[in-house]
Amino acid sequence: MSGQISISEVNRMPYEEFISIFGNVVEQCSLCAAAVWRQRPFNDVNHLHEAMSTFLDQQPLAGKEGVLRLHPDLAGKLAQSGGLTSDSTKEQTSAGLFNLTENERGKMNSLNQEYTDKFGFPFVICARENKKEAILKGLETRLKNNSEEEALTGVAEVKKICRLRLLDIVDPSSSTKSAL
Numbered sequence: 001m002s003g004q005i006s007i008s009e010v011n012r013m014p015y016e017e018f019i020s021i022f023g024n025v026v027e028q029c030s031l032c033a034a035a036v037w038r039q040r041p042f043n044d045v046n047h048l049h050e051a052m053s054t055f056l057d058q059q060p061l062a063g064k065e066g067v068l069r070l071h072p073d074l075a076g077k078l079a080q081s082g083g084l085t086s087d088s089t090k091e092q093t094s095a096g097l098f099n100l101t102e103n104e105r106g107k108m109n110s111l112n113q114e115y116t117d118k119f120g121f122p123f124v125i126c127a128r129e130n131k132k133e134a135i136l137k138g139l140e141t142r143l144k145n146n147s148e149e150e151a152l153t154g155v156a157e158v159k160k161i162c163r164l165r166l167l168d169i170v171d172p173s174s175s176t177k178s179a180l
């Protein structure tokens, strides 16, 4: 699905509808949508993405870590039990994470565990922009960072995930400027 509704429709949405449509563009964090609703009208989808990104950037470190904690592990227990959100299922599928060999799954699970033990929040990466090999490599590399660097890197990935989820919903060619 790509860009089904126009930004003008978004700008007309009452709060409840806005939350039901955009409440998961940041995984399990409807607060992000709730926080930016008052900033309507948005010029276009980029403007809406900027508003959410700014909100994420404004959070203290504990808030950023909390946003990361709302994400499911990649190829983790939730994925195996069918408990992911539909967005996350689609993303993990596109990265090939439902097609791991036993060996790859073992490596992914142990690196994820090592990462969570070290930082206290899960490893987050934009799965639609990476294949399983790049994700495993990213895990190994990012394990060497310190906790604050990783919180910031994780939030930068959340913004990429958010952008792609927004583009699934809002037509990127729609703009309040061209509608005038």
Ligand SMILES: NC(=O)N[C@H]1NC(=O)NC1=O
Pocket (backbone or CB within 6 Å): 027, 071, 072, 073, 074, 087, 088, 091, 092, 122, 123, 124, 125, 126, 127, 128, 161
């Ligand atoms: N842990 C993690 O990165 N999860 C996510 N990444 C992504 O693209 N979708 C997710 O749910």
